[in-house]
Amino acid sequence: MKPHPAVLQACLLFRGRSVEEIEALLQKMIYTVSEYPKKAVILAEGDTADRLGIVLSGRVEVQKNHPTGSGVTIAHLNQGQTIGEAVLFRRNNSVPATATAADPCTIMFIGKQELLRMFTADTDMLTRFIENLSERLVLVNRKIEMLSAGPLRRRIVDFLLEQAELQSSDQIRLPFSRKEWAEHLNTARPSLSREMGILRDQGWIQFKGREIALLDMLQMKDYIHSVEAAPGDNR
CATH class of the missing domain: 1.10.10.10 (Winged helix-like DNA-binding domain superfamily/Winged helix DNA-binding domain)
Structure with a gap:
């Protein structure tokens, strides 16, 4: 399945690009697209974070689980938002929270090595990736502020x-x-x-x-x- 370039325009990695530019990028990229039914686990806590996910459709819930069985919802991700970028390049790159399909959803995955290749060839994309990390950090800080x-x-x-x-x-x-x-x-x-x-x-x-x-x-x-x-x- 091929992602629609217009959908990817909502993703910070591709923001500012025309449909034609994204179409050209997709022809050079190595990626996969997976569909998940509601409540299916997309990434489980403890999994190795070796790829970046982009929500193409549907909604994803990210939850931190406790040994008691309870959990805290960290984020809800919508079309264009990314999964797994915060720990992708950590030395200990295990997934810290579980991502589940809150609705039936479609996710595009780009592997770590492919991302590095893209960043080397396109410094604008690297800049947008860093901006994306910064936005996610702001969201986490807001969550901490809210809970406290x-x-x-x-x-x-x-x-x-x-x-x-x-x-x-x-x-x-x-x-x-x-x-x-x-x-x-x-x-x-x-x-x-x-x-x-x-x-x-x-x-x-x-x-x-x-x-x-x-x-x-x-x-x-x-x-x-x-x-x-x-x-x-x-x-």
């Missing part, structure tokens, strides 16, 4: 305000299910539902399914500032 942000309500409001900024609207759509959102926030779904109900009753939000309307972003921002000023508050 204190009370659940604060984490929920933080997330909603961030999504409003990303989607440039006070009418947002969750990028994943309520269950996945709870995992993303490292909480139980009933706890998330309870806090969402409180925010609705306060007149800050309205929601139906994945659609959430932020009715009072000023109050939400004031709440964040008040929690930051009083870190002992567990609301």
